[in-house]
Amino acid sequence: xQQLNQSPQSMFIQEGEDVSMNCTSSSIFNTWLWYKQDPGExxxxxxxxxxxxxxxxxxRLTAQFGITxxxxxxxxxxxxxxxxxxxxxxxRYNNNDMRFGAGTRLTVKP
Amino acid sequence: ETGVTQTPRHLVMGxxxxxxxxxxxxxxxxxxxxxKQSAKKPLELMFVxxxxxxxxxxxxxxxxxxxxxxSSHLFLHLHTLQxxxxxxxxxxxxxxxxxAGGYEQYFGPGTRLTVT
Numbered sequence: 001x002q003q004l005n006q007s008p009q010s011m012f013i014q015e016g017e018d019v020s021m022n023c024t025s026s027s028i029f030n031t032w033l034w035y036k037q038d039p040g041e042x043x044x045x046x047x048x049x050x051x052x053x054x055x056x057x058x059x060r061l062t063a064q065f066g067i068t069x070x071x072x073x074x075x076x077x078x079x080x081x082x083x084x085x086x087x088x089x090x091x092r093y094n095n096n097d098m099r100f101g102a103g104t105r106l107t108v109k110p
Numbered sequence: 111e112t113g114v115t116q117t118p119r120h121l122v123m124g125x126x127x128x129x130x131x132x133x134x135x136x137x138x139x140x141x142x143x144x145x146k147q148s149a150k151k152p153l154e155l156m157f158v159x160x161x162x163x164x165x166x167x168x169x170x171x172x173x174x175x176x177x178x179x180x181s182s183h184l185f186l187h188l189h190t191l192q193x194x195x196x197x198x199x200x201x202x203x204x205x206x207x208x209x210a211g212g213y214e215q216y217f218g219p220g221t222r223l224t225v226t
Contacts, residue, residue, distance in 0.1 A: 004152070033214060042114070042200050042217030043153075088153070097166065098215065100153040 003027075006089050006101025013079055014109050021087060021104040022073040029091030029099075032065050032072040037086045037103070046087075047074070079108050113137040114218035116201050122224045123191065131186040131221045133201030141207045142184040143215060144176060147198040159184060160207050191225045198222050 006023045013019060023032070031050055035043035047058050049065035049072060056063055062075045072091075076083055089101040113136045123129050135142065144156040158166035159178040173195075175187040184201055202215040 035217075040219065042116075042202075042219050045214050045216065048214050090153075097155060097158075097168075102150065102152050 004089060004091055004099050004101040006104060008104055009102070010105040010107070012107045012109065015079060015081060017079055019076040019079055019083070019106060020073060021089075022071060023089035023091070023101045024071040025091060025099075026070065027093065028069040029093050030069070031092040032063070033090040033092070033098075034061075034063050034072070034074045035088045035090060037088065039085075043088055076106075079106075081108050081110055084108050114201060114203055114216055116199075116218040116221050118221060119219065120222045120224075122226060123188070124226055125191060125193070127191075128187070128189040130188065131199055131201075131223075133184040133186075133218055135182055135184075135201075135203035135216075135218075137203060137205075137216065139203040139205050139216075140181050141204045141213075142178060142181070143202040143204075144174075144184065144186050145200040145202065145217075147200055147220070149197075153200065156186075158207065165207065188223075191223075193225050196223055196225045 004023050004025050033048045034046045037043040047056050047063040052069045053067045054065040060077045086103040086105050088103050090098050092098045115134050117132045141160045143158050146154045156170045157176045162178045173190050177185040198220040200220045201218040204213050204215045206213050
């Protein structure tokens with residue numbers, strides 16, 4: 001089925017470092033999205049990708065829709081303490097359904 | 111503030127209780143969703159409503175009963191739940207359902223449900 005494998009599960013980095021996380025699947029998706037969830041809150045959309053090969057930035061965040069349509073990555077440059085949280089990838093393959101990765105928990109040490 | 115509110119934020123209920131979760135969106139969207147988020151598991155889509163009609167029901171047990179009286183409100187009625195139903199229940203809304211840009215889902219803060 002359309003399962004997403006997100007890695008790494010967790011990351012501990014120093015403030016100022018760059019971060020990279022990714023999602024892969026054995027199935028094709030038509031849309032890839034990246035969300036961030038803070039404790040006690042719902043996920044907030046960071047970046048949406050609609051075409052294979054698309055590379056999109058949002059401030060210090062950059063995400064790409066893999067050319068095979070089976071993967072996506074998210075990079076965060078020059079991390080800051082407020083980047084702490086759980087990052088989720090999500091893939092959409094039909095109108096109604098969206099599958100989520102299990103999340104990458106990011107900890108940033110000042 | 112994403113424009114999607116959920117009440118209550120926390121709920122503790124016994125297995126014989128009946129309770130309801132409420133979601134309201136102030137974004138003028140036409141589609142609404144219920145998700146279940148359990149610890150260390152991916153979000154699980156439960157129900158999808160488009161223009162107040164249910165378009166998706168992902169094999170959810172009948173002890174969860176959704177209701178969408180209008181495009182701005184979504185309820186999840188709970189009865190005779192099990193301890194394994196304890197989780198964060200998230201509501202989301204989108205402009206419509208589809209793959210095109212502009213149909214991204216916006217989430218509420220969730221209701222933390224504990225079943226004792």
